[in-house]
Amino acid sequence: MNSLKWWQTAVFYQIYPRSFADGNGDGIGDFKGIVEKLDYLADLGVDALWLSPHFPSPNWDCGYDISDYCNVAPEYGTLDDFKLFLDESHKRNIRVILDLVLNHTSDEHAWFVESKSSRDNPKADWYVWMDTPPNNWQSCFDGEAWTYVPERDQYYYHYFMKQQPDLNWHNPKVKEAMWDAVRFWLDLGVDGYRLDAIGTIYEDPNLTPHEVPMTMAELRRYSDLASTPEEKELRDKYFYDMFKNQWAQGGLHELMKELRAITDSYDGDRMLVGEDDNIDYMGNGEDELHLVFNFPLMKTERITPEHIHKNQAERLKQLESLHLGNKWPCNTLGNHDCSRIHTRYGDKLHDAELARLHAALVLTMKGTPFLYNGEEIGMTDYMLTDISQVKDTMGSWYYHTIVTEMGVHPEEAMTRTAEMTRDKNRTPMQWSKQPNAGFSPENIATWLPVNSNYADGINVKDQIQSPYSLLNYYKHLLKVRKSTPALIHGEYIPVHSTAKDYFAFLRVTEKQKILVILNFSSERLELDFSNIKDINSQTLQTLFSSADASQKERSTKALTINPFEVFIAEVKPAHA
Numbered sequence: 001m002n003s004l005k006w007w008q009t010a011v012f013y014q015i016y017p018r019s020f021a022d023g024n025g026d027g028i029g030d031f032k033g034i035v036e037k038l039d040y041l042a043d044l045g046v047d048a049l050w051l052s053p054h055f056p057s058p059n060w061d062c063g064y065d066i067s068d069y070c071n072v073a074p075e076y077g078t079l080d081d082f083k084l085f086l087d088e089s090h091k092r093n094i095r096v097i098l099d100l101v102l103n104h105t106s107d108e109h110a111w112f113v114e115s116k117s118s119r120d121n122p123k124a125d126w127y128v129w130m131d132t133p134p135n136n137w138q139s140c141f142d143g144e145a146w147t148y149v150p151e152r153d154q155y156y157y158h159y160f161m162k163q164q165p166d167l168n169w170h171n172p173k174v175k176e177a178m179w180d181a182v183r184f185w186l187d188l189g190v191d192g193y194r195l196d197a198i199g200t201i202y203e204d205p206n207l208t209p210h211e212v213p214m215t216m217a218e219l220r221r222y223s224d225l226a227s228t229p230e231e232k233e234l235r236d237k238y239f240y241d242m243f244k245n246q247w248a249q250g251g252l253h254e255l256m257k258e259l260r261a262i263t264d265s266y267d268g269d270r271m272l273v274g275e276d277d278n279i280d281y282m283g284n285g286e287d288e289l290h291l292v293f294n295f296p297l298m299k300t301e302r303i304t305p306e307h308i309h310k311n312q313a314e315r316l317k318q319l320e321s322l323h324l325g326n327k328w329p330c331n332t333l334g335n336h337d338c339s340r341i342h343t344r345y346g347d348k349l350h351d352a353e354l355a356r357l358h359a360a361l362v363l364t365m366k367g368t369p370f371l372y373n374g375e376e377i378g379m380t381d382y383m384l385t386d387i388s389q390v391k392d393t394m395g396s397w398y399y400h401t402i403v404t405e406m407g408v409h410p411e412e413a414m415t416r417t418a419e420m421t422r423d424k425n426r427t428p429m430q431w432s433k434q435p436n437a438g439f440s441p442e443n444i445a446t447w448l449p450v451n452s453n454y455a456d457g458i459n460v461k462d463q464i465q466s467p468y469s470l471l472n473y474y475k476h477l478l479k480v481r482k483s484t485p486a487l488i489h490g491e492y493i494p495v496h497s498t499a500k501d502y503f504a505f506l507r508v509t510e511k512q513k514i515l516v517i518l519n520f521s522s523e524r525l526e527l528d529f530s531n532i533k534d535i536n537s538q539t540l541q542t543l544f545s546s547a548d549a550s551q552k553e554r555s556t557k558a559l560t561i562n563p564f565e566v567f568i569a570e571v572k573p574a575h576a
């Protein structure tokens with residue numbers, strides 16, 4: 001039971017550096033700010049950080065367009081600031097993994113600048129070049145996937161924005177150069193990588209066109225307007241069909257194996273987690289990625305007991321199919337690419353209660369949890385109202401396209417853009433009720449507006465002081481998790497799996513049996529677990545209750561669970 005690796009027992013916390021903490025008061029997050037907040041993170045109880053890209057970048061895709069893989073964006077600090085951050089994190093027993101963007105670079109990266117300069121320069125085939133666009137492939141961010149370069153009189157391919165040209169991974173020199181960058185940070189002592197968009201690294205060698213009767217812009221617009229289940233189903237099918245030849249193509253397993261061999265050549269159990277939900281990228285369980293995300297859990301409009309049971313049954317079964325190694329799940333409900341948990345899974349009536357259930361879910365299910373900065377204080381989506389505020393370039397591209405090419409009224413276009421852009425879930429972290437939420441000094445224009453709800457208690461400082469705040473709830477749950485071995489190591493056993501109102505399960509080790517009940521309903525429930533084999537007539541010793549922790553012992557037969565209660569108990573013999 002104690003043989004789990006650190007990345008299996010850790011709780012990860014994603015830092016979006018631009019929005020986390022502004023140490024030098026220029027309106028943009030930076031390493032100085034992050035270092036100042038490390039005590040906060042240690043106190044919160046997280047064990048590892050995933051840092052979204054911190055490299056120099058022209059920021060067409062908020063850092064995911066990297067112009068130098070071995071340096072630090074000047075607005076975030078210097079390499080020495082990074083080293084201090086890493087060192088200070090490690091001193092607090094907090095590990096750090098970085099974001100590794102393999103598929104593409106920035107168009108301002110020296111490799112691309114050279115590659116595009118002529119057809120016969122030494123890096124001429126470091127990217128994917130064609131004399132004419134060979135097909136109708138789309139960029140998932142901004143229209144056509146092929147962009148013309150006059151210097152070469154050729155087109156290059158980009159799955160994402162045109163400022164993010166795809167590298168040619170068939171070229172061994174590309175690999176060598178990228179593996180050097182990977183080693184650069186591992187040599188400095190980082191604990192691993194989150195691998196960005198790995199599915200996009202290779203394309204169909206036959207360049208088969210897609211057959212969706214729309215462009216990307218039209219499909220996004222269709223998606224905006226889709227309201228019936230049939231329309232939504234068609235939308236999903238179209239998205240899949242549009243990109244199926246640009247995604248998940250041959251070659252990836254070999255590539256992941258090479259990368260794994262590099263990380264394994266370092267001491268200290270460095271780890272890799274893929275931005276993909278396909279368990280195949282874990283190889284045989286020991287030779288590709290350590291983890292992939294359980295994205296199907298979050299790909300739903302509502303987190304319901306039914307959805308979770310189904311997800312767990314499928315996911316854990318898939319993991320079992322790995323031949324070797326650690327068949328370990330990895331769960332998350334939010335990140336920098338999607339609507340914030342509080343907004344997305346709320347019902348507008350019980351958002352606060354639901355947020356607590358969702359946190360409990362991620363922190364008690366089997367697997368490594370990933371949290372996203374700000375979720376611990378209940379940050380919500382922030383809807384921009386003016387196109388000049390939009391920083392997520394896919395948002396401004398969409399706005400201009402639907403206004404100019406489809407005649408959509410600017411007001412409606414702005415509403416749609418505010419909903420689809422990822423700016424809404426990337427606003428500055430709310431540290432206090434000071435102006436600018438204590439993120440930046442008063443009167444400084446922050447890079448994205450601060451959500452004004454910081455003044456209504458959605459900020460760290462107020463919540464630290466309030467015993468019943470969401471923040472203290474997270475802290476408490478993280479402590480319970482840490483001090484309850486079965487919540488980390490235990491096998492998952494669903495119970496009452498047809499229940500519609502609540503989600504119940506056991507986490508079981510040889511020495512400990514934990515029952516978790518999450519009541520997703522506004523009803524008080526009277527439950528009977530006495531006929532469950534692993535529970536029967538034992539007692540339930542409360543480890544955590546969001547409703548009434550004063551009741552130390554509860555019966556398995558007539559168990560009252562309050563509306564939206566999170567209940568975690570140890571199942572023990574009646575006389576223990």
Ligand code: GLC
Pocket residue numbers: 061064065101160196197275336337
């Ligand atoms: C990943 C990142 C996303 C980025 C894209 C292109 O999906 O999470 O933020 O835009 O890759 O790098």
